[in-house]
Amino acid sequence: MSDPVFNRVAIIGIGLLGSSIAHAVKAYGGADEVRLWDRDEDVRARAARIVPGIVTNTAAEVVQDADCIILCTPVGTLASVTETIAPHLKDGAILTDVGSVKAKAAADMSSTCPDHVHLIPGHPIAGTEKSGPEAGFASLFQDAWHILTPQARTDTPYVSAQDRLSAFWATLGARVETMDAARHDRVLAITSHLPHLIAYNIVSTAHDMESVEEGEVVKYSAGGFRDFTRIAASDPTMWRDVFLTNKEAVLETLGRFSEDLAALQRAIRWGDGDTLMKEFTRARGIRKAIIEAGLDTAEADFGRRKDD
Numbered sequence: 076m077s078d079p080v081f082n083r084v085a086i087i088g089i090g091l092l093g094s095s096i097a098h099a100v101k102a103y104g105g106a107d108e109v110r111l112w113d114r115d116e117d118v119r120a121r122a123a124r125i126v127p128g129i130v131t132n133t134a135a136e137v138v139q140d141a142d143c144i145i146l147c148t149p150v151g152t153l154a155s156v157t158e159t160i161a162p163h164l165k166d167g168a169i170l171t172d173v174g175s176v177k178a179k180a181a182a183d184m185s186s187t188c189p190d191h192v193h194l195i196p197g198h199p200i201a202g203t204e205k206s207g208p209e210a211g212f213a214s215l216f217q218d219a220w221h222i223l224t225p226q227a228r229t230d231t232p233y234v235s236a237q238d239r240l241s242a243f244w245a246t247l248g249a250r251v252e253t254m255d256a257a258r259h260d261r262v263l264a265i266t267s268h269l270p271h272l273i274a275y276n277i278v279s280t281a282h283d284m285e286s287v288e289e290g291e292v293v294k295y296s297a298g299g300f301r302d303f304t305r306i307a308a309s310d311p312t313m314w315r316d317v318f319l320t321n322k323e324a325v326l327e328t329l330g331r332f333s334e335d336l337a338a339l340q341r342a343i344r345w346g347d348g349d350t351l352m353k354e355f356t357r358a359r360g361i362r363k364a365i366i367e368a369g370l371d372t373a374e375a376d377f378g379r380r381k382d383d
Contacts, residue, residue, distance in 0.1 A: 080243040081106040081142040087134065087156060088147035089113040089122040090310070091202060092173045094211025096145060096247070101127040102213035105246040112137035113208075122208040135163045143169045143243065146184075150174040151316035154183035166191040169236050173199055175263055175313075177224040177256040179320040185226075193236035196224045198259065199249060200267075204308040217248035218369070224256040264324035269332060271314055272325070274306035 084106040086093045090113075097109045109128035113119050123130040131137040138144050138160045148156055153172060164170065170192050174180045181196045188194045201219035203210065221244040225237050241251040254262075281300070318325055342350040 079104055079107045080239055080246060083108045083110065083141045083143075084243075085109075085138045085141035085144045086111045086128070086147055087113070087137060087144065087160070089118050089126060089130070089208045090147060090206050091210040092199065092215075093145070093147035094122065094126045094208045095201075095213070095215040096147070096211075097126050097128045098211050098213040099216055099247040103246055103248060105243045106143070110137045110141065118208060126208050126211065134159050138163050138168075140165055141168060143171065143240065146170070146172040146174075148172075149313050149316040150176050150180050150183075150320050153180050154186060157184045158187040161187050161189050161192075164189055164192045167193070167232070167236075169193045169195060169240055171195050171197045171223075171240060173197065175267060175317050176321040177222075177259045181224060181226070181256050193233050194226060195237055195240050196256065197240070197244070198222045198224075198263075199244070201249075204305050206310045206313075214248070216244070219249050221249035221251045222259055223251060223253050224259055225253060260321050260324045261328075264321060264328040268317055268321060268325050269328050271306055271309060272318065272329070273332075274303040275314075277303045278307040 084096075084100065086096055086109065089097075089111050093111060093113075097111060100106050100109050110131055111122060111126060111128050112131045112134055113122065114134075119130050119132070134156070141164075144160065144164065146153055146156055150172075153174065157170070168191075170184065170188055171194075172180055172184065174196070175198060177196050177198060181194070184196065185194055199216055199219060199221045201215050201221075203215075223237065223241065226233070228234075237253075244251050277300070339351070339354065341347070342354075
């Protein structure tokens with residue numbers, strides 16, 4: 076186990092990511108102590124039984140004397156949460172988050188973040204479709220990218236804080252990279268946000284066609300549809316906030332996607348097999364590149380693994 080980067084880490088929001096951070100700290104190090112808080116009393120009670128760390132009763136208590144505060148709440152709540160904890164943050168503390176949208180998150184947090192606190196937004200590109208404190212596990216961040224979108228500051232205390240935060244996530248197994256917030260939001264719009272939007276839409280379309288509970292859509296669902304249902308099982312509150320806070324990048328990406336989809340529609344209508352082969356081959360090449368980058372394996376996975 077590595078030497079601790081922080082004495083005390085505070086986690087606000089005990090869902091998949093918040094609980095996984097606590098499990099990862101226990102397994103790999105990074106902090107001497109973890110404190111957690113969630114506004115939901117039932118979540119706090121469940122977390123107290125299964126999540127490593129001290130679950131507190133108030134937001135003020137969880138951030139008291141914390142060296143690093145990690146907001147693991149939906150991006151739509153970051154402004155209000157930051158405002159609530161701001162009076163209780165100690166000098167030199169690091170405030171970060173795990174939100175999938177960075178430009179709006181940074182603006183919301185910075186509006187009430189005290190000057191004596193180092194605000195360094197972040198996003199671990201890791202997760203599952205499950206939620207709640209029971210969903211967390213220690214290895215979630217192993218070999219996953221963690222993107223930091225720091226403010227445009229070069230003063231020594233801020234740079235040092237950024238280095239410490241990077242070291243913390245590296246201890247949990249993540250590969251840390253720094254990126255401009257606007258660029259992050261454009262990249263994630265195509266790699267994460269649009270796929271989720273498409274998944275929600277496809278599953279909703281299937282539901283509208285017939286009863287998913289009893290009909291043939293469930294009985295004869297192939298691997299592709301099952302993958303979409305897994306993605307569409309993600310936390311609806313979180314994804315509602317993602318689309319509302321990153322709407323410009325999502326709408327731009329959705330427009331391009333709609334144009335490309337229309338081209339495929341025309342190719343099918345007019346029997347243009349050459350166009351279909353060209354696009355399908357190109358897409359297959361991207362899959363190969365993802366496997367070669369170590370982000371997935373070529374092993375067959377039909378959603379029936381018994382060890383999940």
